Amino acid sequence: MSVAGYVTMFQQLMGTFSPVEWILMSSGLVILVAHREYRTVALLLIWILIPMFVFGQLAFFVYRFLLLTVVALVIAEAVAVAEFFRRRKWFGTAVLSVALIGILWNAAPYYRMFQYRHHNALLVDFFRWVRGITEENAYVIERDHSAWVTYYARRQFMGVDRSSEHGVAAFQTQVDALLEQGTPVYITKYGLLDRTDIFRRALIDHYRLEFVGSRMIEDWHLGCLRQVIVPNDLLRIRAREN
Known part of the structure; x- marks a missing residue:
């Protein structure tokens, strides 16, 4: 991940907590320093920074990468709240109340999104739709949803090594054999995704x-806190006519 990737990770982390919580987390670290809990402070800083550094080396970002860091920050926040309760119970209660309001305020924009997901499962619906319009002996090529193909579509999943020409050639041999037997083979638009373009180029050549149909799905690749609803096409692979 580039420097821009680290910036993205930091921005997502900042958006995870409300301003009040960031103040409390900073206060928690200051309180630990004031109590000369230097080892605890060092441990928390390592706990916060190391996961971000490790996951920052990857070429992509998902929110679960921040899970370990978030736990350490919540501990620092709890230290501050506990200290305020110890000194003045009423003050601790007030601080905790403000923090809870901040948490709810920060989470409010996501309520409608989560409510939509509670009543809709677009990805599941898509593969159930695939089940309804494909033959029972059909094979379906996908990229990230093998379990959905098997469980919801009740069809055979076919994977492919997109990283090398050898892997794509092996895939072509398998598809050719299926087509000669009259076995239907399908691929989704997401199944066409290919960073090297080796697989997609070979498939088209x-x-x-043949376009079969299209249904809306929710793309989770940008994380659970961003809702991306896009169409996903289903295509049937047929042998080229000479």
Whole structure:
């Protein structure tokens, strides 16, 4: 991940907590320093920074990378709240109340999104739709949703090594054999995703892709806190006519 990637990770972390919580977490670290709990402070800082550094080396970002860091920050926040309760119970109660209001205020924009997900499961609906319009002996090529193909679509999942020409050639041999037997083979638009373009180019060159239909799905690749609803097409792979 580039420097821009680290900036993205930091921005997402900042947006995870309300300003009040950041003040409390900073206060917690200051309180530990004031009590000369230097080892605890060092442990928390390592706990916060090391996961961010390690996951920052990856070429992508998802919110679960911040989980370990968030736990350490919440501990620092709890230290501050506990100290305020110890000194003045009424003050601790007031601080905790403000913090809870901040948490709810920060979470409010996500309520509608989570409510939508509670009543809708677009990804599940998509693969149930695939089950309804494909043959029972069909194979379905996907990228990240093998379990959905198997469980909800009740179809055979076919994977492919997109990273090398050898892997793509092996895939072509398998598809050719299935088509010769008259076995239907399908691929989704997301199944066409290919960073190297080796797989997609070979697929277009050697086969004819027939559009079957399209349904909306929710794309989770940007994380659970961002809702991205896009169409996903289903294509049937057919042999090219000479």
